[in-house]
Amino acid sequence: MPSDEIAALLKQDHDDLSARLENDAFQRRLMFKLGARQRARLGVVGLAGGLGAAFAASQFSSLGQLLATYLGEASPALTSQATVQIAGAALLGACAILTALVLRKDA
């Protein structure tokens, strides 16, 4: 068998095989795997941001108290239950949302 014929067979085989592999799930799986590190990073930063916000909220009890008053005014039913803890939780939620928005922009 001449070299040209071998080369032609190899080329044909390579083209056929490539065509079959063109549209399988390899690329999707690979890109998902490549995104895993980024997702993990976002998770860690988000968690750290949330914890930081919780800590900050616990330190600013006066701010929480103020927020509790506002919450009470907005909904009188909450007056008796609106505590510093609830206000802290609201602060925490707001911080978490802000962190998520910043990270989303970063990503």
Added chain:
Amino acid sequence: MGPNDIELVALAKVAQNDTAFAELVRRHQARLRAFLRRLCGSEFLADDIAQDTFIKAHAAIASFEGGGSFRSWLYAIAYREFLQTRRKEKAATRLKDALKDDVVHANAAETKIEMGLSLDLRRALATLEDLERAALLLCDAAGLSHSEAAIAIDAPLGSVKTYVARARQKMRAALSADAATSNADCSATPAPNGACHAL
């Protein structure tokens, strides 16, 4: 007409743009995997190596300087990954089995799917040294130039030409030997209608 490879690499580097890298993967994954499948003889191992190749390429994209083509850079990573896999004892055993399986136990379904390359050719490919097989597949099958292949397998240009020539010579010899064997088999066990059936 979309951006070329170098522009996509620049985008992936500067803007850390995963969409640009995804496009590079889309362009090259099928041909790279086809090359690796023929190089190591096992589709699972080939896909593992291809995946590691792209992950390394993604991590090292900043180090791509654009001296050669992106394709040859990618194939160089793939070939290094292949060699690394070969060096690992466990993987080497799997590879050996895979090659054996590939040649001897190619099942009917696979044979039906892989009509492109005959068993004789695959057997002949398996007889080549790694470097010869890689050089032959890169130049004759994947369509890389000798210079690109030289970058991919990290060998001097002259050596690549020698590997390709030697590989072709060995392939010719192996295929002639196969043809002689099958002719002998045919004459020993002729079919009733005179046709020669593969045993």
